[in-house]
Amino acid sequence: MSKLKKTDLSVGNVAKRSGVAVSALHFYEEKQLIHSVRNAGNQRRYNRDVLRRISVIKAAQKVGITLNKIQQAMAFLPSNRAPNKSDWQLLSKQWNEELNHKIRELEALRDNLSSCIGCGCLSLKKCPLYNPQDELGIDNSGAVLLEEKVMEASSGG
Ligand code: FES
Known part of the structure; x- marks a missing residue:
């Protein structure tokens, strides 16, 4: 545990x-x-x-990294000094694949939305966005159909 220093900040100062x-x-x-x-x-x-550390957290949150993932990654940062450039490079490298996945998800969502615009069928079988009973949620979590589209797009299919 670190000792108190005169330069330490109150919670109000940190917030400000x-x-x-x-x-x-x-x-x-x-x-x-x-x-x-x-x-x-x-x-x-x-x-x-x-x-x-807060700057790193804010930057990570801004690009959609979850707090749990931030927590896991930051557990490896040294506690006796501020994160430096190489720490940030390591963290951002770790999050790079996740960001690429999020980008592919958003691209698939955009493409699916454009095929839904003006359609209005909300067909459980056909529509990639509509799933009222969350039937795939029984065995899976998240936007399963959308993830399948992302995987197809990633593999060139
Ligand atoms: S609303 Fe018809 S395919 Fe999505």
Whole structure:
């Protein structure tokens, strides 16, 4: 555990400087994405490095990486210093394939939407977007039909 420093920041200061709400900072801390120490008055104090960690979290969230994935990746960051350029390169490399998958999903969604526009059939068999009983959800999770389209597109089929 790190010791208190005079330069440590209060939760209000971190919120103001990072643009992240205090409640979100508490949530990040609960998820162990950031860490604080308590001062004599039992108030949270953050090392200034926390601002860099929050930047990484915000950047990852901006491109759609889930907090769980961010949490897994950030667990490998050193806790005694701010994440640096090479740390960020490692993290972003790790997320690259996931981003490519998301892009393919969005492309498939766009293509499917354009075939649905003006159609209105909402056919369970034919429409890739409509699935009222979530029949495929019994054995699968997520947008199964859409994922199949993405796989087809990826394999050139
Ligand atoms: S609404 Fe007809 S195919 Fe989607």
